Amino acid sequence: MSDTTARRSPLMTVDSDGIAWITFADPTRRMNVLDEDVMARLADHVDAIADREDEIRAVVFWSGKSDSFIAGADIEAIGDLEGPEDAEEKSRLGQAIFLQVEQLPVPTICAVHGVCLGGGVELALACRYRVASTHEKTKFGLPEVQLGLLPGWGGTTRLPRLVGLQSALDLILTGKNIPASRAKRIGLVSNTFPPEGFRESVREFAREAVELPRGASRPTRSLRDRLLEGNPIGRGIVFRTARSNVMDKTGGNYPAPLKILEVLRATFPGDLETAFAREANAFGELAATSVHRHLLHLFHLREGAKKLPDITVDPSPIDRLGVLGAGVMGGGVAQLAAAKGLEVRMRDIRDDAVTGGLAHARSLFRKRVERKRMTRAEADRKMESIVGGLDLHLVANVDLLVEAVVERMDVKKQVLAEVEGVMREDAVITTNTSSLSVEEMSEALEHPDRFCGLHFFNPVHRMPLIEIIRTSRTSERTIATTHALALRLGKIPVICEDGPGFLVNRILGPYLNEAGHLLSEGVSIEAIDEVAVDFGMPMGPIRLLDEVGIDIARHAGETLHEAFGERMAPSPALVALEGSERLGKKNGHGFYRYEDGREKGIDESVYREIGGGPRVEADPAEIRRRLILVMVNEAVRILEQGIVRSAGAVDLGMIMGTGFPPFRGGLLRFADEQHPRLLLQRLEELEERHGARFEPAPMLVRAAEQNRLLYDLFPDDTSGR
Numbered sequence: 001m002s003d004t005t006a007r008r009s010p011l012m013t014v015d016s017d018g019i020a021w022i023t024f025a026d027p028t029r030r031m032n033v034l035d036e037d038v039m040a041r042l043a044d045h046v047d048a049i050a051d052r053e054d055e056i057r058a059v060v061f062w063s064g065k066s067d068s069f070i071a072g073a074d075i076e077a078i079g080d081l082e083g084p085e086d087a088e089e090k091s092r093l094g095q096a097i098f099l100q101v102e103q104l105p106v107p108t109i110c111a112v113h114g115v116c117l118g119g120g121v122e123l124a125l126a127c128r129y130r131v132a133s134t135h136e137k138t139k140f141g142l143p144e145v146q147l148g149l150l151p152g153w154g155g156t157t158r159l160p161r162l163v164g165l166q167s168a169l170d171l172i173l174t175g176k177n178i179p180a181s182r183a184k185r186i187g188l189v190s191n192t193f194p195p196e197g198f199r200e201s202v203r204e205f206a207r208e209a210v211e212l213p214r215g216a217s218r219p220t221r222s223l224r225d226r227l228l229e230g231n232p233i234g235r236g237i238v239f240r241t242a243r244s245n246v247m248d249k250t251g252g253n254y255p256a257p258l259k260i261l262e263v264l265r266a267t268f269p270g271d272l273e274t275a276f277a278r279e280a281n282a283f284g285e286l287a288a289t290s291v292h293r294h295l296l297h298l299f300h301l302r303e304g305a306k307k308l309p310d311i312t313v314d315p316s317p318i319d320r321l322g323v324l325g326a327g328v329m330g331g332g333v334a335q336l337a338a339a340k341g342l343e344v345r346m347r348d349i350r351d352d353a354v355t356g357g358l359a360h361a362r363s364l365f366r367k368r369v370e371r372k373r374m375t376r377a378e379a380d381r382k383m384e385s386i387v388g389g390l391d392l393h394l395v396a397n398v399d400l401l402v403e404a405v406v407e408r409m410d411v412k413k414q415v416l417a418e419v420e421g422v423m424r425e426d427a428v429i430t431t432n433t434s435s436l437s438v439e440e441m442s443e444a445l446e447h448p449d450r451f452c453g454l455h456f457f458n459p460v461h462r463m464p465l466i467e468i469i470r471t472s473r474t475s476e477r478t479i480a481t482t483h484a485l486a487l488r489l490g491k492i493p494v495i496c497e498d499g500p501g502f503l504v505n506r507i508l509g510p511y512l513n514e515a516g517h518l519l520s521e522g523v524s525i526e527a528i529d530e531v532a533v534d535f536g537m538p539m540g541p542i543r544l545l546d547e548v549g550i551d552i553a554r555h556a557g558e559t560l561h562e563a564f565g566e567r568m569a570p571s572p573a574l575v576a577l578e579g580s581e582r583l584g585k586k587n588g589h590g591f592y593r594y595e596d597g598r599e600k601g602i603d604e605s606v607y608r609e610i611g612g613g614p615r616v617e618a619d620p621a622e623i624r625r626r627l628i629l630v631m632v633n634e635a636v637r638i639l640e641q642g643i644v645r646s647a648g649a650v651d652l653g654m655i656m657g658t659g660f661p662p663f664r665g666g667l668l669r670f671a672d673e674q675h676p677r678l679l680l681q682r683l684e685e686l687e688e689r690h691g692a693r694f695e696p697a698p699m700l701v702r703a704a705e706q707n708r709l710l711y712d713l714f715p716d717d718t719s720g721r
Ligand SMILES: NC(=O)c1ccc[n+]([C@@H]2O[C@H](COP(=O)([O-])OP(=O)(O)OC[C@H]3O[C@@H](n4cnc5c(N)ncnc54)[C@H](O)[C@@H]3O)[C@@H](O)[C@H]2O)c1
Pocket: 324, 325, 326, 327, 328, 329, 330, 347, 348, 349, 350, 353, 403, 404, 405, 406, 407, 408, 411, 415, 432, 433, 434, 435, 455, 456, 457, 458
């Protein structure tokens, strides 16, 4: 075989039983992708099969990769779509090829082992039969909605006709992945086989399929589902419920799920031709939305964060993780690491803290078992991989250590020096500090090159971001190793230089403080929080203060004030709460009231404590401007100072670390869309009214003067920084 033929995917071979095997195995990519070439070759094979009808008795589509089937369409090509007509046309082309597959006169079998996403599922849906391996890597999903699109190669149309409306909506509207067992339960696949001997099982299945009458693959659905979905009234209920769920979850800010519902409402059940046309047209419309572009941008930022192009050394292997401090963060880090298959050694100086840390980890595993994410046996096994204790030597032989003791520089320095003395020379040491200088801390170490910050967010198992903080002495190997660890823990790493608040907390600080200023001026809590939620934030800043803890937020604010002076001076409202019993959600007593951790409305008595008079009306546009601009301005200063290098890194950090609305593409993407010139003008107005905290960052002034965008001035490299 020549080189070019070797690279061709899919390949077709016909075996002695007359079964054509169409094998997707692109050696140039880690996973198979349905790009233009692959689709064209697929179409050629399908044509050839139609011509060899008497010789070929069945067709199997499958993958030559060891742990994946097809990862979907080519994301680059999605980015290259030129407007709605082009997108609709590409959707029609894909549909046409899969229609050819569907119309083949012989049985077609899609045999899925490993990940099967997007276009991969749509190919499977066009086949007469779908079978899957029971391997844990076998997963089905239609992630298009996460890019602001819909499955446009027939998936939106075919899936509900195969598995029923409710199961289809559950997949298409969320983009989630399901394992083979669930795919079988809903009727997406008819048979599952063990991964060992999968190919043999598929061959056997194909031989039998040749003998079966057409249409034998229809799954049976429950009577309840058939009754509900089999008439217009029942379907109306399903659609209304789905729409209200979408509105609850997205606030109507994402057009794709609403469009999916609109398309299905209009075309299901009904003739395929009309449905395909509507599907393609909707795909075109969605591809032209700004939300799609923003979500695609976010996808690229996330992919970029997985790479470290500037670093040439390999990461050291990490099998055993040490954790110092078994508190909220230590317990959380230990559980996450164990869940991802690492051995964990957790040390605290208090016996009750060790017990508490282990109990915290155990309760997180229990929740996973309750949610059927893990079997009890697996959870028990993972829990056993965490060893807790008081002896410092417990962490002597770990590959990487996370220090998560109390937030005091003197304690941290002392603890780090002590632990370095017992650890292996080649081990990496990290601190989870959220506000102290990592550079200063590194002075306590003999070998500061092996040290950096590894800032997890709370709660560790849920928050996707990790900030890796580099000091002037951190080695490349240390960065490569912590970066690899972050990825292994399923997190998104953003690399920052040292500086107060690093990236995310430094931007959140002035935002929360501005909410405090608004409160001091007499604006009501609901008016402030409502504006932020309407903008798309997961919760308002005042609610967030309660979540973080009013005392903790004050402390963090103080650090920023010390570092940056007047522009971070704490708002009178927050100063007034200094030393008060009002700590936030953790003691049920914050700006809001809480019972058993549940929010029970605003606590009006807080207004007396912060010394405000009656609440005043405020223009929501003005509130929004202040809250957002103060963040943009700080973000630009962060870039100026080189804490992170690219506007994309700021946006990734804010989306993953604070839930900044993904549909807006990020804080600075939003700023660019408004344009630096307009933002400068607004900041100057605000500075006049409110003083130095709105003084425009010099680089924003420059951007406005040069008529340039922030993404232009601080472009992405591919490291996601
Ligand atoms: N809680 C958060 O939201 C959050 C978020 C990000 C980062 N952090 C950072 O993580 C670190 C820990 O925070 P936390 O909230 O888990 O605190 P915590 O008070 O819950 O836990 C700290 C633990 O460290 C233990 N400890 C003290 N000295 C020790 C020593 N010499 N050796 C071993 N253990 C020792 C204490 O006994 C305690 O159990 C801090 O640096 C904090 O700034 C916290």
